[in-house]
Amino acid sequence: MDRTKAVTRARFLTLIGGGALLGYGGARVWGRAIKGWRYNTVEKPVPNFDPEEYRLVVDGMVERPLTLTYSELRALPAIRQVSDFHCVEGWGVDDVQWDGVRLQTIIDLVRPTSTAKYVTFHSLGDLYRDSLSMQQARLPDALVAYDMDGEPLRVDHGLPLRLVMPRMFGYKGPKWLTRIEFVDDQDTGYWEARGWRMDAFINA
Amino acid sequence: MVARFGPGTRLAHWSLAVPFVLLLLTGLTNYWPELKAIHVGGARLFGWLHVLLGFGMLGIVAALLVTVLPRKAVRGDARQLAEVGLDDYLWLQHQGLRLAGESSNPPPVRKFNAGQKLNALASLVVTAGLLGTGVVLGVNYVSKEVFSVGLVEPLFRWHTRLALVFVxxxxxxxxxxxxxxxxxESLRGMTRGVVRREWARRHHGAWEAALEREPGARR
Structure with missing residues (x-):
């Protein structure tokens, strides 16, 4: 009788302990699965970022082409912006904090010529591209960001730099940004070539 | 052998179970980037399969409601799934005691035990919820112009919650x-429609006893 009771108690404690552990692990996985980022990239392997080698090139139809090192980029006038991220797939992440440079700041530095009508954004892997009209690039919330939620971008979020367009779906924000090119003809981006809209403003 | 499920109930079970599992598998590719990235002719393979299967399942549900649900045997099974009684309480108590390591004999339950009833209820709620939210998400998959992200994103989260909690x-x-x-052994009841009398007596004593008294009756 005593032995049965002891076994029952041990089993009871195992159940409670196991349940608590499962609950804790499950809640963490659950939170990520429901509200977290889903990691999408077409660049495989993920482009490698070397802070010494990296350059951001801003060129094309501009009066003053610009090449910035990572530290020069971080020394430009910066802003902090909190916005919701919306993926075209139907998921989103609320209240993401971005630190970076307004596109307008870069536009003022390079002074596009009057023939420049569009901006093409190139990714380090040389595969992913996207584009904006000049008008969209001048929006006050158009940002190239190097920090997310107070820390440098994680590699899978586009270290060292990504474009952030809060009012457009996420595919308009190339990661691992390495070149900003001012052009007279709009480039068909990676997803636009696969049927997504060029003008990705969100139906809010 | 005793008859457990008629052709209508079996048809309903499998014609919902097969698309459900296919939908679950194609949906879970969301968590597997390599599979998710597979494109055929410019379209995301598993995404489109999921959306088309979803609309197909809506059609299946509508067809079942019209053709199979009115059958007497099917309505009988549905009614017995919904009837809660003392045997359900005793069955849950029996399972609780067994979980705690005590010895306990199974009570004579009717055609469905409490576990089967809970499974049926969960399946009903989850399937209805997935189809309801899925209609909006499916339309949104085709065109982003119809619904706002303020509607789509919460429904997307509920769709995910329901699917994952059901796994x-x-x-x-x-x-x-x-x-x-x-x-x-009970699988045979849902494939060929019959179970061994011995199994029925052990697992569904009250049901088997009623069959004994009244052969041919489904109760």
């Missing part, structure tokens, strides 16, 4: 039907 229920159901030594 362990489904795994348990499949385990009990295919692997668990004392319950796997």
């Amino acid at each position: 362990p229920v489904l795994l348990g159901h499949v385990y009990l039907a295919l692997l668990h030594p004392s319950t796997r």
